[in-house]
Amino acid sequence: MNSGVTDSLPPIxxxxxxxxxLKALASFVRxxxxxxxxxxxxxxxxxxxxxxxxxTVREALTRWEGLGLVERRQGSGTYLKAAVSPDMLHMPLTxxxxxxxxxxxxTLEIRRALEAEAAALCAIRAxxxxxxxxxxxxxxxxxxxHTRAGMSSEEDWEFHQSVYRASGNPLFExxxxxxxxxxxxxxxxxxxxxxxxxxxxxxxxxxFDCIAAHDPDGARREALKLIxxxxxxxxRGAANLKLSDxx
Amino acid sequence: MNSGVTDSLPPIxxxxxxxxxLKALASFVRxxxxxxxxxxxxxxxxxxxxxxxxxTVREALTRWEGLGLVERRQGSGTYLKAAVSPDMLHMPLTxxxxxxxxxxxxTLEIRRALEAEAAALCAIRAxxxxxxxxxxxxxxxxxxxHTRAGMSSEEDWEFHQSVYRASGNPLFExxxxxxxxxxxxxxxxxxxxxxxxxxxxxxxxxxFDCIAAHDPDGARREALKLIxxxxxxxxRGAANLKLSDxx
DNA sequence: ATGCAGAAATTGGTTGGACCATTGAACCAC
DNA sequence: GTGGTTCAATGGTCCAACCAATTTCTGCAT
Numbered sequence: 001m002n003s004g005v006t007d008s009l010p011p012i013x014x015x016x017x018x019x020x021x022l023k024a025l026a027s028f029v030r031x032x033x034x035x036x037x038x039x040x041x042x043x044x045x046x047x048x049x050x051x052x053x054x055x056t057v058r059e060a061l062t063r064w065e066g067l068g069l070v071e072r073r074q075g076s077g078t079y080l081k082a083a084v085s086p087d088m089l090h091m092p093l094t095x096x097x098x099x100x101x102x103x104x105x106x107t108l109e110i111r112r113a114l115e116a117e118a119a120a121l122c123a124i125r126a127x128x129x130x131x132x133x134x135x136x137x138x139x140x141x142x143x144x145x146h147t148r149a150g151m152s153s154e155e156d157w158e159f160h161q162s163v164y165r166a167s168g169n170p171l172f173e174x175x176x177x178x179x180x181x182x183x184x185x186x187x188x189x190x191x192x193x194x195x196x197x198x199x200x201x202x203x204x205x206x207x208f209d210c211i212a213a214h215d216p217d218g219a220r221r222e223a224l225k226l227i228x229x230x231x232x233x234x235x236r237g238a239a240n241l242k243l244s245d246x247x
Numbered sequence: 248m249n250s251g252v253t254d255s256l257p258p259i260x261x262x263x264x265x266x267x268x269l270k271a272l273a274s275f276v277r278x279x280x281x282x283x284x285x286x287x288x289x290x291x292x293x294x295x296x297x298x299x300x301x302x303t304v305r306e307a308l309t310r311w312e313g314l315g316l317v318e319r320r321q322g323s324g325t326y327l328k329a330a331v332s333p334d335m336l337h338m339p340l341t342x343x344x345x346x347x348x349x350x351x352x353x354t355l356e357i358r359r360a361l362e363a364e365a366a367a368l369c370a371i372r373a374x375x376x377x378x379x380x381x382x383x384x385x386x387x388x389x390x391x392x393h394t395r396a397g398m399s400s401e402e403d404w405e406f407h408q409s410v411y412r413a414s415g416n417p418l419f420e421x422x423x424x425x426x427x428x429x430x431x432x433x434x435x436x437x438x439x440x441x442x443x444x445x446x447x448x449x450x451x452x453x454x455f456d457c458i459a460a461h462d463p464d465g466a467r468r469e470a471l472k473l474i475x476x477x478x479x480x481x482x483r484g485a486a487n488l489k490l491s492d493x494x
Numbered sequence: 495a496t497g498c499a500g501a502a503a504t505t506g507g508t509t510g511g512a513c514c515a516t517t518g519a520a521c522c523a524c
Numbered sequence: 525g526t527g528g529t530t531c532a533a534t535g536g537t538c539c540a541a542c543c544a545a546t547t548t549c550t551g552c553a554t
Contacts, residue, residue, distance in 0.1 A: 017537070018309075042505060053538045055302060058506085062265075062306045063313040067339045074506045075546030085343055089350075091425045092314045092339040095418070096332050103336075106416045109364065117360030169353045171342065175422075178338045264508075289534060300509045305535085321535040322517030496554080504547070514537075521530075 017052055021060035024050055026086040039077045040070070067092065095182070105234065107179050112227040114172055115160070119219035121167040123211045130166035131212050137162045138208050145201055156197065159204060163211070196237070199229040264299055268307035271297055273333040286324045287317070314339065342429075352481065354426045359474040361419055362407070366466035368414040370458045377413035378459050384409045385455050392448055403444065406451060410458070446476040 025046070034040060043061065047054040061078060064070045067090055071081045095103060126134070141155040157180065164173035203226035210218035272287070281287060290308065294301040308325060311317045314337055318328045342350060373381070388402040404427065411420035450473035457465035 044505080055539085056537065059306065059309045059536090061506095062309045066310040066313045066337075067341060069341065072506060073546075074544065075504070077505065077546095082341065083343055089342040089429050090313075090339065091342065091422075091429060092337065093418075093421060093425065094314060094316065094329065094331075095336040095338065096330055106418050109368065109416050110361070110418050110422070113360045113364030114357070116364070117356065121356065169356050171340075171353050171357050174340060175338075175357070178340060182336050182338060291534080302510090303508065306507090308535095319535060320517075321515065322533075324517095324534065497552105498554100499552085500550085502547105502549070504545105506543105506545080508543070509541085511540095512538080515535090517532105517534080519530105519532085521528105523528085524526080 017056045018060040018063065021046070021050055021052060021057055022064065023086060025060070025064075026084055026088075029080070029084050030086060034080055036080050036082055039079050042077060101234075104183060105231070107183060108227065108231060108234070111176055111179060112224065112231075114176055115227055116220045116223040118164050118167040118169075118172040118176075119207055119211065119223040120216035121169065121172075122163050123214050123216040123219040125168045126166040126211055126214075130162075134159070134162045134166060134208055134211065138204055141204060153197070156204075163207070166211075196233050197230060199233065200226050203229065264303045265307040265310065268293070268297055268299060268304055269311065270333065272307070272311075273331055273335075276327070276331050277333060281327055283327050283329055286326050289324060348481075351430060352478070354430060355474065355478060355481070358423055358426060359471065359478075361423055362474055363467045363470040365411050365414040365416075365419040365423075366454055366458065366470040367463035368416065368419075369410050370461050370463040370466040372415045373413040373458055373461075377409075381406070381409045381413060381455055381458065385451060388451060400444070403451075410454070413458075444477060444480060446480065447473050450476065 025040070029040065041049070043054050043057045046057045050057070061070060061072065064084075065072060069080070069082050069084050070078050072078045095107070122130075122134075137155070137159040141152065141159050144152040144155045161173060161177075164176060203222050206222040207219055207226065210216075210222055272293070276287065288296070290301050290304045293304045297304070308317060308319065311331075312319055316327070316329050316331050317325050319325045342354070369377075369381075384402070384406040388399065388406050391399040391402045407423075408420060411423060450469050453469040454466055454473065457463075457469055
């Protein structure tokens with residue numbers, strides 16, 4: 001097992017050790033064609049091969065862990081959580097005080113911006129295959145809506161993701177997914193509003209119609225309407241919450 | 248100097264040490280009301296006060312450094328680079344293969360989305376003071392444009408930043424600033440196009456006019472036009488680059 | 495053979511101590 | 525004062541253990 005490691009992990013040379021470690025590791029991952037879920041060499045092996053201390057390896061891996069690129073499991077090993085490449089750029093964002101309602105509204109404004117643009121780009125670029133996929137997700141969502149008599153956040157999310165993917169720009173899905181994970185407790189059962197997102201239901205099909213008709217401006221407009229309904233629901237929920245606090 | 252440190256840095260307790268260290272440090276920063284640029288206790292002090300090894304403290308600080316929250320200067324100390332609070336949320340984004348031209352265009356699509364929304368929100372929310380500030384930046388930019396006979400990226404950037412700030416949502420400035428830093432080598436001298444961004448000049452004032460008139464849809468429309476001209480310039484630059492590669 | 499409990503090896507997490515490289519301030523010679 | 529020197533403080537690296545969780549192996553009972 002170590003034989004494969006030996007060839008592509010030459011010792012490093014200069015200062016800025018941990019950065020050099022990460023560079024070496026990135027090119028190693030590339031040469032070995034490792035993908036998400038796969039295990040990378042142990043800290044001790046890396047330290048030995050790169051001729052640096054295990055502490056230095058740990059600091060480097062800590063950085064990658066903080067960036068969500070790897071996951072460490074004590075007793076098991078360190079595993080890739082995302083695709084890494086030597087030329088990737090990092091853009092860590094910090095939402096100060098994002099836990100409260102105001103923070104949620106702020107992220108929703110970002111989502112509105114991205115959602116509208118993604119829908120517009122999707123209307124321009126989506127091919128027949130992508131449009132078919134979006135319609136499939138839309139059908140599933142609509143059936144779930146009629147069967148269970150309400151919005152299903154799971155199917156709803158799948159529909160939106162298919163739009164992001166068809167936009168031709170992976171950054172849309174990446175950013176919105178990150179926000180979605182951060183606030184999924186809110187998206188799921190937001191503020192105790194019953195039938196949350198009910199009002200947004202019809203706009204899913206109007207967005208799809210604009211995409212299928214390759215009408216970017218229309219898609220942008222309908223997407224903005226959709227997010228506006230979600231914002232209204234949230235505000236309503238916040239008002240209810242305040243009300244229930246009073247009693 | 249250590250007397251102030253003693254009171255608000257009690258020892259921590261359980262496993263997940265480095266997380267606990269960061270939590271303790273965050274509440275410490277809050278209690279001491281430390282802001283960006285200020286120096287926080289040395290690693291040795293922290294290790295002693297928190298009753299953990301200095302290595303553990305280092306791993307914790309490494310995480311914050313990777314998130315851009317602190318900056319470490321050897322021989323000097325560790326300094327806050329941004330406001331930190333105990334309840335902040337992190338959203339690290341990784342742009343795979345973002346170094347090339349395609350990556351730049353992808354980030355520009357994100358910027359178009361955010362720019363349009365920020366302008367629209369600004370038109371809704373900006374008060375007299377904010378509008379005056381934006382106009383001031385616009386005047387400076389226009390004067391620089393006529394004096395030096397071309398776009399000045401510095402003043403241009405200041406104008407846009409004032410719009411982001413007046414949007415009432417700090418996330419806009421945060422995200423776009425992060426992208427701006429990543430690609431500032433491109434924004435500055437992009438692909439050797441002379442008079443880059445020249446075509447975008449008039450839209451700065453049309454955007455401002457819409458903001459001043461509290462016309463969100465107009466502001467959104469003009470912002471989209473502005474980014475479109477930038478995209479065209481970039482495409483033209485890419486074509487020139489390919490051409491010059493040929494010879 | 496099979497299955498399962500316990501031992502052993504593996505691996506990340508933590509500790510303590512040591513030394514190096516850089517920084518910045520105090521100090522001294524001029 | 526000016527300019528260089530010295531020296532303490534601080535982050536960066538290294539080493540050698542040990543701890544804790546996990547995985548793998550071993551061997552016994554069935």
